[in-house]
Amino acid sequence: MIDFSITDEQKALRDLAKDFAKNEMIPKAEHHDHTGEYPKEILKKAFDVGLMNMHIPVEYGGSGLGVLDELIASEELFYGCSGMATAILANNLALAPVLLGADDYVMKKFVQPMTETFTLAAYAVTEPGAGSDVAGIRTTAKRVGDEYIINGSKMWITNAGHADWFFVLAKTDPNAGHKGMTGFIVDAKTPGIIIGKKEKNMGQRCSDTRGVTFEDVKVPKENMIGKEGEGFKIAMGAFDKTRPAVAIGAVGVARSALDHSIRYANTRNAFGKPISVNQGVSFMIAEMARDIEAGRLLCWQSAWLIDNGFRNTYQASIAKVFCADMAMRVTTDAVQIFGGYGFNEEYPVEKLMRDAKIFQIYEGTSQIQRVIISKFLNDGVGIETPNA
Numbered sequence: 001m002i003d004f005s006i007t008d009e010q011k012a013l014r015d016l017a018k019d020f021a022k023n024e025m026i027p028k029a030e031h032h033d034h035t036g037e038y039p040k041e042i043l044k045k046a047f048d049v050g051l052m053n054m055h056i057p058v059e060y061g062g063s064g065l066g067v068l069d070e071l072i073a074s075e076e077l078f079y080g081c082s083g084m085a086t087a088i089l090a091n092n093l094a095l096a097p098v099l100l101g102a103d104d105y106v107m108k109k110f111v112q113p114m115t116e117t118f119t120l121a122a123y124a125v126t127e128p129g130a131g132s133d134v135a136g137i138r139t140t141a142k143r144v145g146d147e148y149i150i151n152g153s154k155m156w157i158t159n160a161g162h163a164d165w166f167f168v169l170a171k172t173d174p175n176a177g178h179k180g181m182t183g184f185i186v187d188a189k190t191p192g193i194i195i196g197k198k199e200k201n202m203g204q205r206c207s208d209t210r211g212v213t214f215e216d217v218k219v220p221k222e223n224m225i226g227k228e229g230e231g232f233k234i235a236m237g238a239f240d241k242t243r244p245a246v247a248i249g250a251v252g253v254a255r256s257a258l259d260h261s262i263r264y265a266n267t268r269n270a271f272g273k274p275i276s277v278n279q280g281v282s283f284m285i286a287e288m289a290r291d292i293e294a295g296r297l298l299c300w301q302s303a304w305l306i307d308n309g310f311r312n313t314y315q316a317s318i319a320k321v322f323c324a325d326m327a328m329r330v331t332t333d334a335v336q337i338f339g340g341y342g343f344n345e346e347y348p349v350e351k352l353m354r355d356a357k358i359f360q361i362y363e364g365t366s367q368i369q370r371v372i373i374s375k376f377l378n379d380g381v382g383i384e385t386p387n388a
């Protein structure tokens with residue numbers, strides 16, 4: 001039976017996130033966009049009300065929520081401000097590979113404390129020379145006694161300037177391709193970690209993105225996630241959970257653009273009547289709504305699959321590419337509906353258009369999602385659905 005209703009708990013979570021977006025994020029979004037100031041106080045409040053680290057299992061003190069639960073909350077946070085929301089949800093990205101592969105020691109040492117104390121984490125995989133081609137990373141982790149020594153540089157790492165720990169993907173066997181990669185938790189206080197300057201990005205400007213260099217950084221072998229050589233599988237497996245969440249972020253941004261467009265089109269007059277009475281404008285708005293609804297359903301489907309034990313890589317890529325491209329289109333149309341005012345930073349929609357662009361780039365570009373989808377279709381195997 002197909003059932004699109006959400007539970008009372010999910011409604012409560014959605015309302016919590018909606019109120020948080022309305023009261024804490026929206027009033028400060030413009031300030032943080034203009035200044036680029038990191039919204040640490042807002043993140044701390046999000047932690048206090050339970051909107052961070054939603055997937056930590058109950059046995060380690062967390063709320064143990066599923067991917068669909070996260071999506072329901074995240075859409076509201078991204079509606080509020082996607083720069084802040086990316087910063088809030090970067091912890092989930094860093095935690096995703098850890099929750100897939102960590103043993104009890106790591107869970108107790110690094111994950112459990114996150115349920116008690118405000119902690120920030122970062123997912124450090126991309127490098128200056130390798131983004132889409134993860135197997136091309138050059139950071140190494142060399143075993144010396146009971147430690148690994150990490151050397152290399154990471155790039156575009158969200159929350160890097162504030163992180164308490166990093167999930168780092170490194171090569172433990174540089175000759176074994178993606179099978180020679182291993183994941184580690186690295187305490188940010190470890191000597192040898194050099195944090196780069198905060199990058200000035202086109203959108204989501206208050207989110208903290210930096211390069212990070214590791215120079216002879218010593219990591220105890222106990223901080224390894226999974227086994228040696230399992231890092232690529234774990235880091236990629238994490239995307240099955242995080243891509244639906246990124247895709248719903250694009251839905252949140254697009255929904256904000258839609259709401260602004262409806263309000264503006266009903267109050268802006270041209271030729272003696274509101275511009276919304278023109279079919280050329282109202283159809284643009286109708287198409288925004290159509291695509292937002294479709295995008296949300298794709299996100300929910302991919303989340304439902306993984307929450308219910310099915311592999312969702314194919315559907316997560318479809319949700320990610322559809323929603324990212326959709327948000328870019330919808331926010332561009334919103335700017336169009338605002339006319340000259342849309343192009344001006346005193347009005348809200350140019351921020352949304354700038355913010356939307358990153359959804360086509362991070363967590364696998366729109367091209368890479370198409371590569372994944374094509375591979376599934378060409379192989380003719382691996383698309384798992386409850387009805388297959």
Ligand SMILES: Cc1cc2nc3c(=O)[nH]c(=O)nc-3n(C[C@H](O)[C@H](O)[C@H](O)COP(=O)(O)OP(=O)(O)OC[C@H]3O[C@@H](n4cnc5c(N)ncnc54)[C@H](O)[C@@H]3O)c2cc1C
Nearest residue numbers: 123124125126130131132156157158361362363364365367
């Ligand atoms: C604001 C921001 C935050 C980020 N946060 C994080 C983070 O927290 N952690 C992290 O590890 N990374 C993060 N990233 C990195 C992000 O995931 C990468 O930028 C992204 O994966 C693309 O890699 P690249 O920039 O090296 O581009 P490249 O891989 O060099 O790609 C350049 C272009 O070539 C295209 N291309 C590449 N290969 C193919 C192919 N096979 N077929 C077709 N087209 C192809 C790409 O789609 C793209 O258009 C972040 C990036 C940004 C900008």
